[in-house]
Amino acid sequence: MLGTAAGKATGLTETRHDTRRRHRLISRKIWLPKLLYDAIPYFYLASGLAAFFATLYITEWFWVLPHYLLFSIVCVHLGVIVYRRRHRSPRRQPEEAL
Numbered sequence: 001m002l003g004t005a006a007g008k009a010t011g012l013t014e015t016r017h018d019t020r021r022r023h024r025l026i027s028r029k030i031w032l033p034k035l036l037y038d039a040i041p042y043f044y045l046a047s048g049l050a051a052f053f054a055t056l057y058i059t060e061w062f063w064v065l066p067h068y069l070l071f072s073i074v075c076v077h078l079g080v081i082v083y084r085r086r087h088r089s090p091r092r093q094p095e096e097a098l
Contacts, residue, residue: 048075
């Protein structure tokens with residue numbers, strides 16, 4: 001229980017309800033069309049490569065350049081991870097001795 005300046009105890013019920021509501025919103029599954037779902041890794045790769053090549057055309061070394069590079073690295077990395085996880089071959093089961 002938390003106390004107030006008046007010394008009265010306050011309950012945590014409102015905080016608990018807010019926390020539960022946020023967890024439900026975050027953990028809710030989202031349905032995407034199959035075409036969009038299959039295109040996500042390619043979108044990440046394309047946006048990462050586009051951001052990387054955009055850094056070649058920045059004429060001044062502003063604060064934008066490190067952000068573009070970081071964004072491009074994260075997008076390419078995320079695209080490769082998503083692609084590899086979706087196209088992972090199933091592990092072979094050990095064959096039983098006959």
